[in-house]
Every structure is written in C-alpha cells, then in structure tokens.
Ligand SMILES: Nc1ncnc2c1ncn2[C@@H]1O[C@H](COP(=O)(O)OP(=O)(O)OP(=O)(O)O)[C@@H](O)[C@H]1O
C-alpha cells in the first residue's frame with residue numbers, strides 16, 4: 250500500500266467527462282472498475298512512461314501496483330475505457346499506428362494469477378496489435394534433437410514472418426554465441442531477482458543452469474509484427490501451457506536415442522560430464538513429451554529436410570499466401586485530439602480537427618493479451634462500416 254498522495258482524484262481530473270465512465274485531463278485519465286479507480290498517465294510528473302495508481306474507493310486508500318509488461322511511453326492526450334470489467338483500453342493521441350492502442354489488464358486471469366503469486370496489487374500492460382498476427386510457437390524436445398537447426402532454417406526462409414524469443418540463461422556462452430542474439434547471458438543472482446519481480450513468463454532449471462523466457466522477449470517479437478518462436482525445454486513448455494499465453498506446442502523427437510547421442514557428440518559443445526547429464530535428462534523428456542494434452546504436434550527429426558517440410562506444413566506455410574493487398578490491415582495514426590465512443594465491441598474514433606476522418610476499431614476478435622501482445626484488433630474507415638461491409642451494430 251502506498252501513502253495517501255497530496256491530491257484527490259477530482260483535483261486531477263474532471264474537465265473532460267466523455268460519457269464512457271472515464272474522465273481525462275490531457276496527460277492523465279481515470280477509469281472506474283468495480284470498487285477501484287485506476288489513474289493512468291503522468292502520475293509522478295517525472296517519468297517518460299505512463300504510470301498507474303489505484304484508488305480503493307471503499308477505504309480511500311491509494312495503492313501503487315506492481316506493473317508487469319513493457320510500459321508505454323507517455324502521451325499528451327490519453328483516452329481510456331473499461332472493457333468487460335477486466336481490462337482498460339488506452340488510446341494514445343498523437344501516436345503512430347503501432348503505438349496508439351494499449352490494454353491495461355486489471356483483473357484478467359493472468360493478473361489474478363500474478364496477484365496471488367506476488368501477494369500485491371498487480372496490473373499488466375499489453376500493446377494492441379492491429380491485424381492477424383498468429384499465436385506464438387513453442388518448440389521443445391531433448392538437447393541435440395535439432396530444435397535450433399529447424400528454427401534457424403525457418404527464420405532464414407521466412408525472415409519477415411518469424412522472430413526468435415531470446416531467452417535468459419545462467420549458462421556460459423559457447424564459442425560464436427552472442428549476448429542478446431542467442432541468449433541474454435545472466436548472473437544467477439540477477440536472474441533470480443528478476444524472476445521474483447515477475448519479469449519471466451516461464452523459467453526452469455535445465456541441465457544445472459537457469460533458463461527463462463522474459464515477457465519482454467515475447468513482446469519484442471510481436472512488436473516487430475512477427476510470429477514468435479520459443480525454443481524451451483519440456484518444463485518450460487508445461488509452464489507456458491499453464492500460463493495465459495496462447496501458443497501452439499510442438500515436440501521434436503529423435504529417430505533413436507543412439508542418433509540423439511551421436512548428434513550431441515558431433516556438435517562438440519559439451520564436456521563429457523555435461524553430455525551425460527543432457528542424455529540422462531533426454532530420457533525423461535522423451536517420456537514427458539508424450540504426456541497427453543501438453544503438445545499439439547510431435548515431429549520426428551530423422552531426415553532434416555523431411556522434418557523441416559512437415560514443420561512448414563503444420564504451420565500452414567505450404568499454402569498459397571493471400572495477396573498482400575487483400576490481407577493488409579488499415580493502419581492509421583491516432584490524431585492528438587480525438588473523440589471516442591463505444592458501440593458494442595466497436596470503438597468509433599473521430600478526429601476533432603477533421604470531422605470527416607472517422608475510424609472504427611473493432612475488438613470482436615481480440616486474441617492473446619498479457620503476458621505478450623493483444624492481437625486481432627481490426628481497423629476500418631467508418632464509411633465501410635456504415636456501408637455494411639463490416640457487420641452490424
Ligand atoms: N536431422 C538431422 N540429422 C542429422 N543431424 C542433425 C539433424 N538435425 C540437427 N542435426 C545436428 O545435430 C546437432 C544438434 O542440433 P541442434 O543444436 O539444433 O539441437 P537442439 O535441439 O537445438 O539442442 P539444444 O537443446 O542442446 O540447444 C547439430 O550439430 C545439428 O547440425
């Protein structure tokens with residue numbers, strides 16, 4: 250719990266009631282959700298990032314919540330509205346199309362889970378991505394099976410489609426491994442501290458070292474408009490499966506245990522002792538990989554090209570791609586001074602300067618959310634909507 254600040258919410262806000270259950274005053278906005286009021290914006294007058302304070306209305310107490318996810322940069326004109334009682338849509342006036350829609354999750358399953366875990370008030374940011382970016386892909390399997398090789402082929406053939414989630418690890422870098430590219434190489438004490446502060450989507454002790462996927466690692470890929478690939482062990486896959494991140498889970502098997510050992514030896518990156526440890530763990534992982542409900546697909550990596558072809562097939566990469574024009578989403582920057590009104594799952598956004606410029610933000614097909622990005626937002630001009638092209642009110 251924070252100290253009561255030297256202001257009350259009505260002093261901060263109140264000039265711009267807009268009929269949406271929110272009040273905003275330029276750099277700040279306030280939204281009611283149940284018995285709490287969320288004050289969002291320039292809350293300390295100093296930070297370049299959007300801050301959040303929570304007023305518990307029944308007690309009049311102010312709470313400074315733990316804020317998860319990448320925080321948005323502040324904006325001079327913020328609008329906000331509550332959706333389904335569990336998340337707040339924030340519109341950042343004067344921002345580019347890839348930075349103007351954000352969701353502050355206040356009571357989603359992820360936030361509730363983190364609230365229980367951290368024992369404190371929690372909110373989580375998730376940037377809204379316009380268009381149909383597909384859900385992340387988790388690739389798992391024993392050490393040496395060829396996960397990295399398959400992922401490298403995919404990234405090489407489809408560089409603008411896929412992005413790699415760069416994990417953190419306490420293991421020492423191998424020759425040719427670059428910090429920030431293959432892994433974020435970390436000190437154990439630092440990584441443990443970051444784990445307890447909620448920075449990681451999942452983490453596990455693997456072959457004697459800590460490995461983990463930060464929320465940011467997944468968000469960076471979504472922000473680049475790419476589909477995220479995670480190369481993680483079976484424990485990590487289980488944690489992601491239990492988390493709120495929707496993903497497709499693929500397990501890679503070797504054709505035989507002998508072949509797995511041969512590949513690991515031929516790679517020549519491990520000492521004999523480490524290799525024995527990895528091979529011991531591989532037996533357990535191969536058993537766990539078959540656990541019902543954990544993996545959506547199992548691929549045997551015998552002949553590399555055949556396995557790669559199967560991987561592409563299950564990711565739908567062998568299908569005819571729609572024309573770019575057909576699938577390209579409408580991307581517009583948000584005017585600084587804008588009006589917002591909500592009709593069902595559709596948000597009508599108008600420009601105060603050019604009244605003919607009105608757009609509809611359609612939230613009907615939202616996917617994902619914190620941790621990670623909120624995908625599936627659709628934008629179209631209000632003309633195409635009123636002409637009946639995009640469904641009825
Ligand atoms: N189908 C295959 N046939 C023969 N060799 C392969 C095949 N796939 C990968 N390899 C080789 O096996 C070795 C291990 O592959 P890779 O490093 O991709 O495994 P990995 O699953 O990512 O391992 P780790 O989990 O330890 O990172 C590499 O030397 C790679 O070139």
Ligand SMILES: Nc1nc2c(ncn2[C@@H]2O[C@H](COP(=O)(O)O)[C@@H](O)[C@H]2O)c(=O)[nH]1
Pocket residue numbers: 389390391392396416417420451452453455456460461462480481482484485486
């Ligand atoms: N649970 C997680 N496992 C991870 C992560 N990053 C990598 N891994 C797995 O660790 C082993 C060993 O990798 P190596 O690079 O040391 O050979 C392998 O199975 C990876 O899939 C992670 O973030 N979380």
